[in-house]
Amino acid sequence: MPVRIRDVAERAGVSVGTVSNVLNRPEEVSSDSVERVTRAIEELGYIRNDAARKLRAGVSTTVGFVVLDGQNPFYNDVVRGAEDEATRHGIAILYGNTDEDVSRERMYLDLFQEQQVRGLLIAPYGDVTARLQRLRASGIAAVLVDRFSGDGRFSSVSVDSVAGGRLAVDHLIDTGRRRIAFVGGPFDIRQVNDRLAGARAAAENAGSHVDLEVIATGAMTVDEGAAAGARLLARSRREWPDALFAANDLLALGLLQALVVDGRARVPDDIAIIGFDDIPFAGAAAVPLSSIRQPSRMIGRTALRIVLEEADDPDSIPRQTVFPPELIVRASTAG
Structure with missing residues (x-):
């Protein structure tokens, strides 16, 4: 393996940035650091990538x-x-x-x-x-x-989206929910698939008494969430899920909007809702929204x-x- 600038930094006991400064801006580095880096370069036989350096020079x-x-x-x-x-x-x-x-x-x-x-x-x-x-x-x-x-x-x-999906559905199960719907899409977005995988893992781990259905959306927007909520409310009451896990907070806010405007389903008494991301609007919703936070x-x-x-x-x-x-x-x- 070729010697990398990181190897030089470890041998010299300095940061990668210090090595870079020694190579490109030695006047900004202490004489002691210059000496240590120079010695490490000689000992390791480091050869800088001049082609990449020249490309970067015009960036x-x-x-x-x-x-x-x-x-x-x-x-x-x-x-x-x-x-x-x-x-x-x-x-x-x-x-x-x-x-x-x-x-x-x-x-x-x-x-x-x-x-x-x-x-x-x-x-x-x-x-x-x-x-x-x-x-x-x-x-x-x-x-x-x-x-x-x-x-x-x-x-x-x-963020570990699979773990986030498990966390959301485990929470819903812990609050007594048994008929859970995952709302999200399109499924060629990796994060949507990962969150669904986590949700399924949590439902399977809970056993046969927990059902998880999937309600697909065409986008991750408030409008798509509201449309999904309208489709749910068009079902007979006995076919309603008792909890919704939305693939992001925008979908969750749309679902919440549809349920609150319709008025027949109370949140969370009849249907609980949890989202993903914990955007600033989540806590300020008409019914403050539970969510899976990403830093x-x-x-x-x-x-x-x-x-x-x-x-x-x-x-x-x-x-x-x-x-x-x-x-x-x-x-x-x-x-």
Whole structure:
């Protein structure tokens, strides 16, 4: 294996950033650190990647950020976290919303490559592996956001959505719910599938006395949630589920809106509702919404740090950062 800048940092007992400064801006580093890094380079036989360094030399101090749903406050908070961290490094964020559209996703990837951004953060809609490999070959580091990198080819920062799905349904079962519906879609979004997988695991673990049905939606929006709620209320009362787990808070708020406006089903007495993300609007709803919280700003800050480190060290090994979800209980499930 070739010697990486991280190996030099470990041998010298300094940070990767210090090694980068010694190589590129030695005047900003103490003489002691310069000596230790230089000695480590000689001992390990480190050879810097000049091709990648030259590519980076013309890159502007910008990072591209592509999200799959710019209307979701969760992604707004993730971007805000990335912006806060970027400001500390003198970096600007260029933002693009794909709106769950593969062609728009492709357009933003092309645009950011043309702009020669220093790095790319992406919450992808489609399979972007091949595209990100081409970006990396051109000297642009890329990190997946809100999506676990299953094959480990790229670094990723996410929350364990499967665990979050289990957490939500376990909570509903603990409150006495037995006829539970998962509301979400489209199912080509990885997070939706993972949350459903967790929900199914919790229902199966509870035994045959718990039923879990799936109500598909065309998007993860308030309008789609309200439409799903209207379809539920069109059933006979005995066919209503007694709990709803929505794949995100926007869907959950739409469901809640439909039930409250209709007035026949009380929340949570007749139907409990829990969402996912814990966006700011969740606690301010007419019936405060229980949710599975993601540390949105921490996700953004962490992803930004990683993409800058990988921009400085193209030989770094991809890492997978997975945060645990947190159950937030409010009146929509607790009464």
